[in-house]
Amino acid sequence: MSKLKIAVQKSGRLHEDSMKILKDVGISIDNGKDQLKASARNFPLEVFYLRNGDIPQYLRDGVVDAAIIGENVLIEKGQDIAIIEKLGFSTCKVSVAVPKSFKYKCISDLQGKRIATSYPNTVNQFLKSNEVEANLHIINGSVEIAPNIGLADAIVDIVSSGSTLFKNNLKEVEVILKSEAVLAASPLISEENQAILDRLQFRFQSVLKGRQSKYVLLNAPDEKLNDIIKILPGMKSPTVLPLAEKGWSSIHSVINKNEFWEIIDELKANGAQGILVCPIDNMVI
Numbered sequence: 001m002s003k004l005k006i007a008v009q010k011s012g013r014l015h016e017d018s019m020k021i022l023k024d025v026g027i028s029i030d031n032g033k034d035q036l037k038a039s040a041r042n043f044p045l046e047v048f049y050l051r052n053g054d055i056p057q058y059l060r061d062g063v064v065d066a067a068i069i070g071e072n073v074l075i076e077k078g079q080d081i082a083i084i085e086k087l088g089f090s091t092c093k094v095s096v097a098v099p100k101s102f103k104y105k106c107i108s109d110l111q112g113k114r115i116a117t118s119y120p121n122t123v124n125q126f127l128k129s130n131e132v133e134a135n136l137h138i139i140n141g142s143v144e145i146a147p148n149i150g151l152a153d154a155i156v157d158i159v160s161s162g163s164t165l166f167k168n169n170l171k172e173v174e175v176i177l178k179s180e181a182v183l184a185a186s187p188l189i190s191e192e193n194q195a196i197l198d199r200l201q202f203r204f205q206s207v208l209k210g211r212q213s214k215y216v217l218l219n220a221p222d223e224k225l226n227d228i229i230k231i232l233p234g235m236k237s238p239t240v241l242p243l244a245e246k247g248w249s250s251i252h253s254v255i256n257k258n259e260f261w262e263i264i265d266e267l268k269a270n271g272a273q274g275i276l277v278c279p280i281d282n283m284v285i
């Protein structure tokens, strides 16, 4: 039987969360230390542990059928490769930063400057679309050090918390793109493996929806039910069950994680009691 070949980062920022989402969709992987390839025990899947930066070429050549990869790397090296699902982790930006002392006003201040980066294609495209010409210094890591050692006037690199910029006396002045981990597919995937990828993507979607949501249970006096139901949309509408105590009901619903505290405050203000909030592993709609 055919197996889907999926690439994940061997080690680094994406590795742990990539393995976690595979685990959360119920896939167990025999993962011996230092193995570059491993098979799933309960799903037709082979996992290849690769460098994030090498993955676009493996996808393009059809060496792997799919990958979990940083969107920023696809923008840099794989614009021909399809993103089929955004995965919501490893969120970051690719930004322009300059020394704090640089009196930066707008993009044209980069004209003729030296820019250090590991993302030359992204930078060139950004400069071209803004009609600015600059000199690129391509380096593979520790880009933020470049202005301090006199190698560059500006940098383009990944920014997340901003602490690396801060420690190196730099400030972010332009956000070129926003990125997160994505599921990408090879243009050469076979029909048989596409069907396996569809099953995997469906599982990913149900885990991602679950991660976005919370299950809420609460008690309320019956005369408050209508007000509370208006606050809680639920997947269809909230479930309402009578409590043993007369005049009271238990209400169950699903809420979006981002609206969580606002909804809880509103529920309390409308007479809800004994509010329980539970995580959701999977949501199959």
Ligand SMILES: Nc1ncnc2c1ncn2[C@@H]1O[C@H](COP(=O)(O)OP(=O)(O)OP(=O)(O)O)[C@@H](O)[C@H]1O
Binding pocket: 009, 010, 011, 012, 013, 014, 050, 051, 052, 053, 054, 069, 070, 071, 072, 073, 090, 091, 092, 158, 159, 160, 161, 179, 180, 181
């Ligand atoms: N500080 C960060 N916060 C959030 N996400 C990040 C951060 N740094 C990098 N990423 C994301 O994780 C991906 C992998 O970054 P990481 O630094 O682990 O590997 P890399 O050096 O780019 O790649 P390789 O695996 O080729 O060595 C990046 O492409 C980006 O999408």
Ligand SMILES: O=P(O)(O)OC[C@H]1O[C@H](OP(=O)(O)OP(=O)(O)O)[C@H](O)[C@@H]1O
Binding pocket: 013, 141, 142, 144, 157, 158, 159, 160, 161, 162, 163, 164, 165
């Ligand atoms: O805004 P922050 O939260 O400080 O994150 C940004 C830093 O994180 C990444 O480096 P990483 O730690 O992955 O090291 P690397 O250069 O070895 O990849 C990136 O290259 C930045 O340097």
Ligand SMILES: [Mg+2]
Binding pocket: 013
């Ligand atoms: Mg890094």
